[in-house]
Amino acid sequence: MPDAAGRVSFEEETAVQNDRDCARYAAFKAKDARFDGHFFVGVSSTGIYCRPVCRARLPRPENCTFYASAAAAEQAGFRPCLLCRPELAPGNAPVDASASLARRAARLLEDHCGSEHSVEELAHRLGCTDRHLRRVFLNEYDVSPIQYLQTCRLLLAKSLLTDTGLSVIDVAMAAGFGSLRRFNALFKKQYRLTPTALRRETARHGERGTGITLTLGYRPPYPWQQMLDFLAGRAIPGVELVRDGEYLRTVRFATEARQPVCGWIRVGHLVHKRALSVTVDAALLPVLSLVLARVRHLFDLCCDPDTVYAALAPMNAIRPGLCVHGTRLPGCFDAFEMAVRAILGQQITVKAARTLAGRIVQAHGTPLATAIEGLTHVFPSPETIAALDGPIGEHLGPLGITGARARSIQALACALAAGEIDFGHGSPPQAQIGKLMEMPGIGEWTAQYLAMRGMGWPDAFPHTDYGVKKALAPRSPAQILALAESWRPWRGYATVNLWNSL
Template structure:
């Protein structure tokens, strides 16, 4: 959406961290661009321009501020709220689609020609897909330079650059420093081959322990492990399998941005960007918790829940196809019952892995594998078995895509057209796989229990566009005592 210079400048003058990631401030007199909350002296209005993306500022010739590190902010929450083509494209670019498939591959996934997609992105984000991908590579490279002990050649390919020379040139242009100067004395300790340790930015407050509890309650044996303070799982990535471990604690009072420590173990470092983006999905890293609390916190039914658990996130998922299969298996059974059935599927049809992490032993079965299974042999009612087989076939054939680049309305229609998939399953998939912030599941047993405990039914229209967060608060209230 168009940026209002007066509104943007007001946010810059007040150093309002809520706008970090929503726009960037470029200063003509210094040639740098900053996040709105940058602690440096506020420039005069006549000397600034405002950009909807870091790539836009870079394309205009500005370099990143070394003080506020503007490219380290979480992404704009507006992308998920609006679900626009530009926002969907940004999710796919962050996942490394341009690096793997080129601009034509990105455009094809979104259903546009390359030229038309370029016009859309230039109009909404101020830069085309190549510039946006370049900015993402630069940001990934900087984080790896400053937080890991990886060699620069490893970092270059992990960040998605085609050559070390391209990596060096981009870093110098974007940050006005060489990789060696950026690293200084801040590089992390030397790591084992394929291991990347970094920090993932999230807005505060951040209810990390509540997120950990949700993930632990739904953890699938062999694929996921959770313990006190951390969660880990296997990842099926474009160039090979991997794992991620996240350290999850509450961050209530700190700066506007906090960081979640993450350890990735990858077969191929080229999967770094994809692994990072999928971990950020699980964290709901781009959520604006203050905007959610501002709307839901004054609600008579939800207010106490929101204030009791500030910064509650919607637990995302790393793989839409896996989440969809798990949602259908979980229809009309308890979470524990679904985990038991899914555990059998993992052992019998998942790919075994030697991860070095106790408890992480398999990848979740691929859609192609599940599509070939006789549904009569699945450990569930026959109708549900046929629904699993049909869904897996649609996913394997490409008739149904469940990533953050798909149109939510189209996906919902396609899901409901699948035999055995109803509104609850379609909504749950939209909630966790597609990152839709405005999902509500009125027929869910837990939701009904939570509403009954707090006074019965309610008009949820007042909770838009944050009904997904209202849903999470209601579920969370079943586990904690809230007055």
């Protein structure tokens, strides 16, 4: 019990830690996928660290130490297991308070591990001081942001060495090390073997065309077909395809030197590995970490389905089967592209909005030669639309887009091009929603929808949505809002369940 000053004794702290370690060891023994990515296990008898789902021989409890992150395990001197491959573990979604800040910072570090960013720049983007960020990050992950970033780069490099035939220097550059010498030295120091030695020890998968293929893990269950159906209904002609159980699309990024990089990606499902396969055009290698980050966001790979279902299961009292275990929140790959399609979709059908978006692509998109039939263009960037001369209606009106929708698209393009709106993980969603609603033609529904899919905000709730109202009829919008209070902070997932129930 705490003393009069609220302090807890050392013995009580030790007992709590022992109980926690016993629970983690039980999860490790059971190979429980629910805990995959939530902690890592350092094994003193082998010097390696594993995921909770590792199929290697179970070590004794006294040889196990548990860590909040892969970076913490590596800082303690452990090297990654070659069997369970910690670099494939799913991440964690941000939820609230200090943990949310630390996890948003971790997501940004993972997303941009191929780039050079200081902790000060990271803190500025997150709206806090670098001192506060270091403190909450250390408390959440047991390492500093810089140490975490170092592990992100090493694990990305390890994945590339294991799964692709890229040269070691290409691996070093793609993982953000800047120089081969620096990469070799750090890799050998942390993992006690050279990159070429690791490649000899691990099986290499064959290349597919001009692309490289990597895997990204998730926590089961995963409704792959449901996700594909959602994306197929909204796929923009020339830019996206859903075919033969896979999702394909064109991609455009800008490098650190602001040079445009274009290519394609293909995403498939590896059921037996609890992972998605991601084939990336070799042209996208300079922005690989960003590509993988967008795929994680699009397919909601950081979701913990058990936590979400535990909170939303009471929805089934409204109607049996209303909430389904494993439901994911579809994100997006390109926030501007998704936002334009959402604006076009105001008061018209999904199919009609898709047709209009396809016309924009044909008129203002960038042609891209691919070997994939049906992928012909890259969606126009915000800068492209913002730079159009003359009244926007002259450019979009002939495509069948009303003047009001055209002005909304132009306003959003200008705001994104100027950096006034940010759909990234580091931005406070409520602040961005407020900015969006100040723009012409963007109301509560559109702003909430963009926060839900563009920013991956789990608590976004477009309560005036037609599908939401139909699923919860005959309740009024005010009654729906009141009902949804008990679904926080997972109202976005509740929305998807309501859509799926129709």
